[in-house]
Amino acid sequence: MTQPPHDEPTAAGPDELREQVEQTRHQLGDTVEALADRTDVKARAQEKAVAAREQASAKATELTEQVRAKASETAHLVREKLPDPVKAKAAAAAEQAKAKAGQARRRWQDQAPEPVRDNGAPLIAAGAALALAWLLLRRKKK
Template sequence: MTQPPHDEPTAAGPAELREQVEHTREELGQTVQALAAKTDVKARAQEKAAEAKEQAAAKAGELKEQATVKAGELKAKAAEQARAKTAQAGQLWEEKTPDPVRQKTAQGAQLARHNRKVLLAAAGVAAVVWLACRRRKG
């Protein structure tokens, strides 16, 4: 017979010995299961693949969110640049255009604002005439 380890007490009777044997069997079974799980390469590879898939999905979500934020920032920046360019063009118009041309342009714009219905009707008539001429040619 072998000697029990020094850190475990010896059994006082047969019942206690059976209990110790059963406990040792359970521990041994758990150890065997753990070793079997470590040697199951296919299962471990599937677990790693599932982990990688979850990480990739999480990263894709983060990148999508970052792209949305960046797109919003770029859109705001482009709008601001467009406003600045428009203001710059207006200022250039004021500086470079001769007074008579500016006055005539202002009068034309004012006339168009006051006569919107007439202007829209004239545009509609012009469109109808254009379409009619186009049909005759085709």
């Protein structure tokens, strides 16, 4: 039906012709598979979604690190510029909060559920930090 290309030699015998046919079948199969992959819209969309998700996750991690670094730097600057009377008042408030927290912990220790009792120290620390932040913000507004 069709003539072989002029740049390719024709087969010398039936075995060589069979080998050429088999090789052509493999090449055709690879080509069809590549075309099928290109037309599989759902798979390509999923691949792009995975790539976008990974890129977003990497960017979020990068931005989180930047925010943490900036927050640390800002906290350090605030501590440096904070007047000594404010520092002393904050320290006194922290001590007072710590004492009140100890009293409160002893009061509710028998009444609180077990998971709360087991995590009492972090809850108290968070409360003290909030009290200190409130005092500092209140002082700053005046």
